[in-house]
Amino acid sequence: MAQLTQTAPKCSRSRRRGEVLERALYEATLAELAAVGYGKLTMEGIAARAHTGKAALYRRWASKHDLVHAALVFALPPVPEPRSGRSARDTLLTLFIAHRDVLAGKTAFPGLDTIHQLLHEPEMRIIFADAVVGPRLKITDSILQAAVEAGDIDPAMITPLTARIGPALINHHFLLTGAPPNRRELSLIVDTVIPPRQPASDDQ
Structure with a gap:
């Protein structure tokens, strides 16, 4: 039990949050867009490239359209x-x-x-x-x-x-x-x- 208590803070520190996570999602979106094009772009593919779950995307954007829009504005x-x-x-x-x-x-x-x-x-x-x-x-x-x-x-x-x-x-x-x-x-x-x-x- 003591060992679990010691390792828990390390795991929480490694999790990306806030602006750090959003930047990673934008970068993954643009990379996936360049790789497969908009027609084949999926929230699943973006999540996989960003090494996160789809829930992290859907909490912020309702669709790939909204996410790509946000990513383009971010990168511009x-x-x-x-x-x-x-x-x-x-x-x-x-x-x-x-x-x-x-x-x-x-x-x-x-x-x-x-x-x-x-x-x-x-x-x-x-x-x-x-x-x-x-x-x-x-x-x-x-x-x-x-x-x-x-x-x-x-x-x-x-x-x-x-x-x-x-x-x-x-x-x-x-x-x-x-x-x-x-x-x-x-x-x-x-x-x-x-x-x-x-x-x-x-x-x-």
Whole structure:
């Protein structure tokens, strides 16, 4: 009996709880998603990969849809926020670098191969739009508005599609070359969204 009393604390300390367990479940979800795809993803498979029971998942999420949504939000890097004193062009470049790094698999977020899988699943496409695309388009809109207020861009040039141009060109670069755009290429994309000011003509 004394021996059981001594070993019990050791076992309880080895159990993962709270944020530690949730992080393990998120990591297992993303790894399983990359391995089998969303269609074959199961709560059982995630639990097995995380070395825990299904009950640990169902206590937190009602379905794999909810769990994958939470895992994607967890893995997604924070969106660079506009800062005072920083030009709209520099802020836009920072945002595009972050977008490039996500697609290139340089973050904990699934890379382009897994993202392609997600976009073919109606449920996951909605999640991706809500968790990834939507917030970044809002930030881009705010950057463009700042550029208008600073006189860097003609408001007549802004359309409902302008905020999508940069990410679309980055995605297109991946599809055409199979490689992420470098900083110079990202700067050219910024020039496409916010054309550089032309020097004033001396002609009157």
